[in-house]
Amino acid sequence: MHHASRKWHGNTDWCRRMKPPSIVIVGAGPAGIRAAETIIQAGYRPTVVDEGDQCGGQIYRQPPSGIRRSPKALYGFEAQKASNLHESFASILDAIDYRPASTVWDASENKLCVLSESGTKDVHWDRLILATGAMDRVIPFKGWTQPGVFTLGGSQVALKGQACAIGECPVFVGTGPLLYLVAYQYLLAGVRPKAVLDTSPPKAQRRAIVGLMRGGRTFLKGLLYIAQLKRAGVRIASGIRPLAANIGEDGSVSNFSWLDHSGEMRSAICDSIAVGFGLRSETQLADLCGVPFAYDKGQRQWLPAQDSAGRAEDIEGIYFAGDGAGVKGADAAELLGRRAAHALLLDLGHAESGRLLANINRRIQRMSTFRHALDRVAFPFPHRLAAAIDDATILCRCEGVAAGELRRIGKELGATEVNRAKAFCRVGMGRCQGRVCGEIAAEVLAECLDVSIEKVGRIRGQAPVKPISMRAFAEASKS
Amino acid sequence: MTVADVAIVGGGIAGCSAALHLRQRGASVVLLERKSCGSEASGVNYGGVRQQGRHPAELPLARRSRALWSKLESLVGTDCEFSVSGHLKLARSDSEYEELNTYAAHAETHGLSLKLIPAEQIRRTYPWLSNDVVGGSLCAEDGHANPRLVAPAVMCAARHCGADVCERVTVTRVEHRNGTFVTTLSDGQHVQSRGLINAAGAWAFHISAAFGEPVPEDVMAPNMCVTEPIPHFIWPNLGVCGGDIYIRQIERGNVIFGGGEGIADRDAIRSYPQSAVTATAIRAAVSLVPDLANTQVIRTWSGIEGVMPDGLPVVGRSRTTPGLVHTFGFSGHGFQLGLGVGAVASELVLDGGTDTEIDELSIGRFDQLDVAASGNA
Known part of the structure; x- marks a missing residue:
């Protein structure tokens, strides 16, 4: 379990010997779309699983049909980028297996569990690009x-x-x-x-x-x-x-x-x-797949470990693109989507992707000075504000846990780590599974125990990634 | 070198309860736990406090334990959300209802009173149950509690009474020399004791083997699910004949259910629920309580539990080594039994015997088995 196989690695003539690898991309925002495009150009047919009804992700989200606002009104300065991306996706629809309105609720050994209106289905993967985006902090x-x-x-x-x-x-x-x-x-x-x-x-x-x-x-x-x-x-x-x-x-x-x-x-x-x-990466799928995590001091969050081309550490066949493995913004996301795809293609034996990878990395590098100034200097995550929230203030809204209760658990019951604190006082145990409050709980706990933030750890990922309707399962079994 | 009357290996409910009971008798105790107390089976199980359906060999221990559950709050200072909700075991066929009848007659001989409930009364009293149910058996004194809280609470109480509780320490070696146990830890420290309680859960077979008592201990990982909170309507703890689904709802509204098994990796000390098993459990839960279709599952989890081939725990004195007591392999029953097991273990190690009937749980029952062929190792 939790270990992707190496079976496709470096195999250039797969088509003569076996069926093509199953390439799955999770997310159809800027990173996912550019990744899909790149994969298609190399002659593969990827599966694109996306939570949204339409492509675009959060940043280039499209209104439901029936609501008409011009791209200019919707996206302002980014209207051209948004239109380009939506058009790109429209042009590759025939070349992908597209699963909109589908939530990946669990991930493990070469398999994603995907819930949609028609129930839950397993989607097999040999290569997986995670372009899962970010959410508010x-x-x-x-x-x-x-x-x-x-x-x-x-x-x-x-x-x-x-x-x-x-x-x-x-x-x-x-x-x-x-x-x-x-x-x-x-x-x-x-x-x-x-x-x-x-x-x-x-x-x-x-x-x-x-x-x-x-x-x-x-x-x-x-x-x-x-x-x-x-x-x-x-x-x-x-x-x-x-x-x-x-x-x-x-x-x-x-x-x-x-x-x-x-x-x-x-x-x-x-x-x-x-x-x-600011934003926090959505990293649960990487966690469920068994990718190791490292604490990123600059972004002040735990991130899946990856190499310089977005390959997951330890787990063969997983690639990261976009804000889902470190927040870099929408422009970088398009590049990171291409980078992940090229890393994947290189691993499948497409040598020309190696040269393109270096080129993309140079462009990403050029963006990083700005991003660093933006995130770490101009608008750093105000962790002291988080650590200092009032005892009476609700920290975990799903479970109604106040900050003072967490501090008491930390000091009196010796919960020196967030999962232990979760077990004792339910912080991060509700509908959001700590996606909202987990990092704040860690800040509060670290401050009250006077230890570094890394020491108190992070809330372990557990399926389902988001709440899943029991009806969807029951009905799927009937049909 | 630490010296104590008794060393306990394993900080699950049984180990923690043994520590507390030994302290109450005045014995000095060192409890050694590799992770945090209640990290594995004791902390991540379903939370059923159930006597109904227990194997006759376990019933005396279950009865003893149940008495301690009533005293939990005075013992440890918190009720750990223990609720005497009743346990309702359901039959979905006439032959299953017949089974419930037969069991109830037997339970009576152990002083456990069960009430058979025919179909029409089930419909009236539990209108939210599926029409597949043809009858049930209610054990009014059973219930459920929060497993995450119990072992740590008992540990804290034991520590408060003077037990030396060491968490995050790994035992690398256990020996018996000249009437004294020497337990070696990975940091090179030693614990010397006159008595030793092997409460090491799914890993206890290492210790029993070290004293010449190899056993075929396997592992299981219950596949557990919990929903978002919904209005409270399922008041009894629910089980079914066949055991494919079990459901309870806590007062704050979350519905906890399980069925089937996840994956246990005993060597890596990791366990995972399985998505396909979760899907099956969801269907089974909805088919027993149809209204559950309207809610959402928010989390699944698992933990590692030791399992013996006959589904019964090992509780009793070692036959090779005086002063050694085994309590492990609870096969999914340890949460309810743990408090009583700790009390019994304290008597076995201090008095050499107990009034609680545990003969059928002796480690000796595996003497004839070819251990290498049938289980762990």
Whole structure:
């Protein structure tokens, strides 16, 4: 179990001897699409399994049929990239085995368990490209579980996928480039944000400026978002510390309060709050396949170990592409998708992919200075904020576990590791399986035990990756 | 060199309970656990506190253990979510109902009272059960508890009473020299004791073999599932004749169920649920309680449990080595039995005997077996 075979390795004339290898790509965002395209060009027919109803991933998500908004309105500056990607995918549809609206809920020895409306099916793989993307990082504050509080990503999905806003006067809180981008997208859609509140100190952004300049157009766009928001009269502040989402008479958010950079308490009336502190890779499938993980100090998260071409360490036949194994952004994701595909093709004996790999890696390298300045200097994950959340604040919303309870378990019951803490107080045990709260629990536990974050470990991946409907299984057996 | 009256190898429920009971008698105790107490079978099982359906050879031990479950809160300071919900074993054919009848008569001789429930009464009392059910047998004093909490709670209580509990230590060697056990740890430390309790779960056969008592201990990994919380409606702990599915719902709403086996890798100390087994268990759960179709499974898990060829544990004194007591191979029954086993082990090691009837669980029953051919190693 959990060990992919080596049977295709270096085998150039497979077609004469046996059937072609089964190549499966999980995810149809920018990384997955570019990977599929590259695989097809080499003459294979990959299977593409995607949770979305349509391709595009989170960043280039498409609205459901019936909702018509122009690419320009949906994606702003990225409209051309989005259209290119959607068109690319449309042009390869005949050349792939496409499984939309399908969730991979378990993965093991050369097999994925895929749940769709028609039930669960096993999909065999000889080579697997994981382009599973990323999700919001959320740092809890008082009231974050109340109606009206959304993640930044969720707020963007509402806009792109459903053509609706989270409210009429939203406050945007957190840090990272997405904070300004989503606020700007709301502004474009006719919803003026009440405030954009960044926890990163202003001096961090100034310190990052040299590296950020390397981002060229991307950096200029960022400046433009901020300028436009300011011009529209949106209150922008950095170096803030979130205090609370306060609830009004209707049971929904009515006000947000925070400490400004000088420690002064401020508040704003609002009807919704979008929160996000950067992105975290979705790594569960790699975990279930048995790929070893290493702690990435820069991104401050556990990531599957991979070589310089995106090959998984220890498990033959698995490749990583896009944000699913380290967050690098949408532009890099397209390159990383191609890189993973070329690494795979090289392993199948396609020598020309080796040269292309080096070329792609050079281009990825050029992006990394900007990315480093963006993630680590300008908008680092504010882990101290996470570690310092109030005892009374709910940390794990699925199970209703407050931070103080986790600290008590750590100190009194000697839970020195997050899985042990989970066993004792249910943190990370609910519907999200720790995808949201796991890393915060680790920060809180490490701080209260006064050990390094690596020491307390990470919540082990357990199937199902996402909740699975029991009806889907029962009905599948009937048909 | 640590010196104690008794060394215990294995921090599952049985080992932890033995430590607590030995301390209550004033004996000095060192408990050695390779991971954290309750990491394997004791901590990751279904959580059934069930006497109904136990093999007659286990019933006296199950009865003894059940009495301790009632005292759990006073023993360890927390109830570990123990709920006396009753255990309802269901028949899906007339012959199965007949089996339940026969068993109930036998259980009565051990003082265990079971109530047979015919089909029409099942429909009235448990309207959410499938129409496939033709009858059931209720053991009112059975129930369920949270397995993640029990072994650690008993360990904490034992430690509070003065037991020397060492977690994350690996035993590399056990010897008996001049009436004294010498247990060697991977860091080179030694524990010297007059008594030794082998409570090493799926790995206990190494220890019994070291004292000239090889046994065919195999492993199993229960395939467990849990749903998101839903309104509480399944109050008894449910089982079926045949054992293909077992279901309980905790007060906060999650439904826990199991059926079939995952994969146990005893050497790597890792276990995994199997997706195909999970799928089968989901279907079985929905076919027994159709309303479960409306919920979602949020997690699956497994753990490693020792299994003996006859499905019964080994509980008793060693026949080769005075002072050595074996308690292992619980074959899926250890959660309910563990508390009682610890009490019995403390008596065996301090008094050389116990009033609880355990003769049929002796390690001697494997004397005639060709161990190399039939099990582990």
